Structure formats: structure tokens, C-alpha cells
Amino acid sequence: MPDDQTQEHRVLIDPYLDWADAQPVPIVEGYSVDLLDVETKPWPRFGMEGAIVHLKARADFTTLFLHKLPPGATSAPVRHMYEQLVYVLEGQGSTKIDGADGRDIAFEWGPKSMFALPLNARYQMFNGSGREPVVFAVSNFLPLVMNLFINEDFIFNCEHEFPERLGPDGYFEGEGHKIPQPKGPGLWETNFVADVSGFKLEANAARGPGSTSIQFILGNGVMKAHTSAMPVGTYKKAHRHGPDFFIFNVTGSGYSLMWNDGEEDWVRVDWRHGVVFAPPEMMYHQHFNTGPDPARYLAMNLGNRRHPFTAERKKQAAAIGVDVKEGGRQIEYEDQDSRIHRLYLDELAKHGAPCLMSEFMDEQMLLDRMAETV
Ligand SMILES: [Fe+2]
Structure with a gap:
């Protein structure tokens, strides 16, 4: 040597x-x-x-x-x-x-x-x-x-x-308790979730039309899990944050896009059971449901609502669902690259699924943005 x-x-x-x-x-x-x-x-x-x-x-x-x-x-x-x-x-x-x-x-x-x-x-x-x-x-x-x-x-x-x-008796059998939150997604403390695909979620419309989610504190620890679902024919808003989030597709099908601010090229990840991916540090990412059923993912990371662990996690807790124009980390639909909705409509057509964004929001605004940039 x-x-x-x-x-x-x-x-x-x-x-x-x-x-x-x-x-x-x-x-x-x-x-x-x-x-x-x-x-x-x-x-x-x-x-x-x-x-x-x-x-x-x-x-x-x-x-x-x-x-x-x-x-x-x-x-x-x-x-x-x-x-x-x-x-x-x-x-x-x-x-x-x-x-x-x-x-x-x-x-x-x-x-x-x-x-x-x-x-x-x-x-x-x-x-x-x-x-x-x-x-x-x-x-x-x-x-x-x-x-x-x-x-x-x-x-x-x-x-x-x-x-x-270890928590109280019952936490490893799926019992738990809800921790009230003034805003943002629901927070549930337990040690065990029998089936992530069936856990009841709460409305979290700030992240997208019909979006639902729940955050977990597990083992009275510092690690966090959260699960979120998108209704049929919808997609979430793009956002970004620090690294070390591992995302598992739980139910449904679709895809995610990831890109660096100012870059035109996307990294695309197609969803299916067994796939895990992670958005790199401060890379924008956006999740899309293209299937006939609600699409749900599970994410794991270090730093939860009780113990955020890093200054970055505290910043993220404050910035979740807040528009980048207001100092947050989320791109509102009206500000997104018009190719994003175009690609979504093309993918829905391939899968024979309808776009239902208009059930939850003014989809015409997205279509107008697409038309302006053709
Ligand atoms: Fe994210």
C-alpha cells in the first residue's frame, strides 16, 4: 500500500x-x-x-x-x-x-x-x-x-x-394517538401501522387538489414517516426540500418528476410497488397519478414534527405548502412549466384515465397556460 x-x-x-x-x-x-x-x-x-x-x-x-x-x-x-x-x-x-x-x-x-x-x-x-x-x-x-x-x-x-x-401498551398493535396541529398535515404517534395502504389520511389541500396525508412519529424517535395520496386524475404541486427522504410507492400508479431550479431536463421515476426513490437536495419534485385508483406513497426521513433534528427540517416545517413567491418552497400550478400539464394529459391518455383536476380546481387556467406556450 x-x-x-x-x-x-x-x-x-x-x-x-x-x-x-x-x-x-x-x-x-x-x-x-x-x-x-x-x-x-x-x-x-x-x-x-x-x-x-x-x-x-x-x-x-x-x-x-x-x-x-x-x-x-x-x-x-x-x-x-x-x-x-x-x-x-x-x-x-x-x-x-x-x-x-x-x-x-x-x-x-x-x-x-x-x-x-x-x-x-x-x-x-x-x-x-x-x-x-x-x-x-x-x-x-x-x-x-x-x-x-x-x-x-x-x-x-x-x-x-x-x-x-417503547411507548404505551398497544403501540405495537397499531394503537396510537393524534397530536393536534394548528396547520399542515395530521400527526399520529404510534409504533406500528398494519397496512399503510389503508391508513386513514387527512385533507392536505395546500399540496394539491384533493391531496391527503398523515405524518407519523414512531418509536418516540427522531425519524419520521409520512404517507400521502392523490385522487384519480390529479397531481400534486411541485416543491423542494433537503435530502434523505426515501419514497416508496404504496398503491396506484403514476410517476414523479425531479429537476434542478432553472434546468429544463427532468429525471422521471415511474411508480410501481417495490420502487423507492429520493429527491436530491433542493431538487424540485412533483408526483402524478395516472391510474384508475388513488395513488399513495410512503416517505421516510430523519427529523419529525416533534424532533426536527436540523435547522433545515425546521425551515421545511414552516415552508410546507407555501408558495415560492412568498418565501416558501412550493410552485403553484399557475407558475409551473406548461410542459408539465401537457405531459400529464399525454400520460393519462396512454392509460385511458381522465383528467379530474377540474373537479378540484380551475383546470382552464392550466390549459390556457399550455395554449400560451405552444
Ligand atoms: Fe417532497
Whole structure:
């Protein structure tokens, strides 16, 4: 090894990436990844198969892993000094958590379940089926703690317990409570959502016609999930914010566009179950429903309404749904690139779906804008 590559002489080290490179599993990259099409390999650290997913928009704090458990298999019991949110893509299983407060917690889950694995709580995952594999994605803030402590042993073998992260009885069975908000989307605290596709959402029309959403605080932690839906024949308004948001398509079909301010070219991601993508830092993004059913997504990130964690997250909380012309981060329909509505109408025609924007707003304004720029 040349002198400048010895450990003592290395600079610009990213301990998390060093750790990831040393894992015996594939690392996949991209603006978007189809998680149901990713090769996995045995990952002894977790006692499951896995892969590491590094989306282009991944920044300093969070990462994404994919895990598979064969029929009847059980993962290794692990605990770690990072919070983790789980989204189940396929299969039926259960999780056992050794509660620091003496409680033995066990709960069952299935496709489209989402739940928290609280900070440093020891857990095991079980595939309850004798025939079908289990596939699930996890989002966590291992990069943050690995780059801070630079000590794998501390992160995976710390004995400190955090009973305050487990929540009341029932939180792992889907019970929870609503936290009243003066404005913006509804906020719900729990540890477990049995089926994200069926969770009742609340009106959030500031983000688009008929748009509904709910934000979650899970495991009394700092990570956040939110889910949002668009009615048939509609799309949301474009907006932008910081990085590290991982977005899963939950129901329906459609697409998302992402672009940098002032650039004409878009990055396009088509939606289907299994696809995850992340809008890069301050890149505008906009979501479109082109199917015959409401389209719903689930997003995970670090920093929630209770604990925003960064100044950027506090800014986003204040700017959500606010027009860029008024200092916010959202592009109103009348200000958007006229090609956006044109593309949407073309995509709807391809899928035989009607445009229903006029049921929720003055669609003529969008059509007039298109006509002006032809
Ligand atoms: Fe967004």
C-alpha cells in the first residue's frame, strides 16, 4: 500500500461508506431502485439476506437496506444505537422485541405494514410462512452514528437501554394517538401501522387538489414517516426540500418528476410497488397519478414534527405548502412549466384515465397556460 493510503495518512474518510464496503452484500445505486429486483446475499451481521441501497439523494444521515428471510427463517437477535423504520414489501412475519422495561413485545405484520424498531431495543424478525419469503426495506440513521462514533462495536454492542422509546401498551398493535396541529398535515404517534395502504389520511389541500396525508412519529424517535395520496386524475404541486427522504410507492400508479431550479431536463421515476426513490437536495419534485385508483406513497426521513433534528427540517416545517413567491418552497400550478400539464394529459391518455383536476380546481387556467406556450 502506498504511503499516502496507510490508515494514518488517509483523509476525507467516510466511516459509514468504509463499513458498507466491508459488508458481504451488494450495494446498489441510482435515482430510483426497484427493491423487488435487487440481488441479496447472506448478511451474518443481521442473520438475514440483504443488500445496501444507496440512492443518489442519500446525504449525511440516513441509509436504506433491503432484507429477505426465506420461508420459516429467523433473523439474528440484534440491537443497535440507531433507530430503524421497516416497510414490508412481501410476505407475512412477526417481530419480537425485548423490552428494556421488562416487557416482551411481539407483533405480526404483512405486506405494506410499517413499524419502528426503537433505539437499541433488541429484536428478532420471523418469517411466519412455510412457503413464501419475506422481503422488507429498512431506513435508519446508521451513517450518522457511524460517522460520529467511528466504532462498530459501540453501535452494535452498547448495553444502554431506552425504555422511553417503547411507548404505551398497544403501540405495537397499531394503537396510537393524534397530536393536534394548528396547520399542515395530521400527526399520529404510534409504533406500528398494519397496512399503510389503508391508513386513514387527512385533507392536505395546500399540496394539491384533493391531496391527503398523515405524518407519523414512531418509536418516540427522531425519524419520521409520512404517507400521502392523490385522487384519480390529479397531481400534486411541485416543491423542494433537503435530502434523505426515501419514497416508496404504496398503491396506484403514476410517476414523479425531479429537476434542478432553472434546468429544463427532468429525471422521471415511474411508480410501481417495490420502487423507492429520493429527491436530491433542493431538487424540485412533483408526483402524478395516472391510474384508475388513488395513488399513495410512503416517505421516510430523519427529523419529525416533534424532533426536527436540523435547522433545515425546521425551515421545511414552516415552508410546507407555501408558495415560492412568498418565501416558501412550493410552485403553484399557475407558475409551473406548461410542459408539465401537457405531459400529464399525454400520460393519462396512454392509460385511458381522465383528467379530474377540474373537479378540484380551475383546470382552464392550466390549459390556457399550455395554449400560451405552444
Ligand atoms: Fe417532497
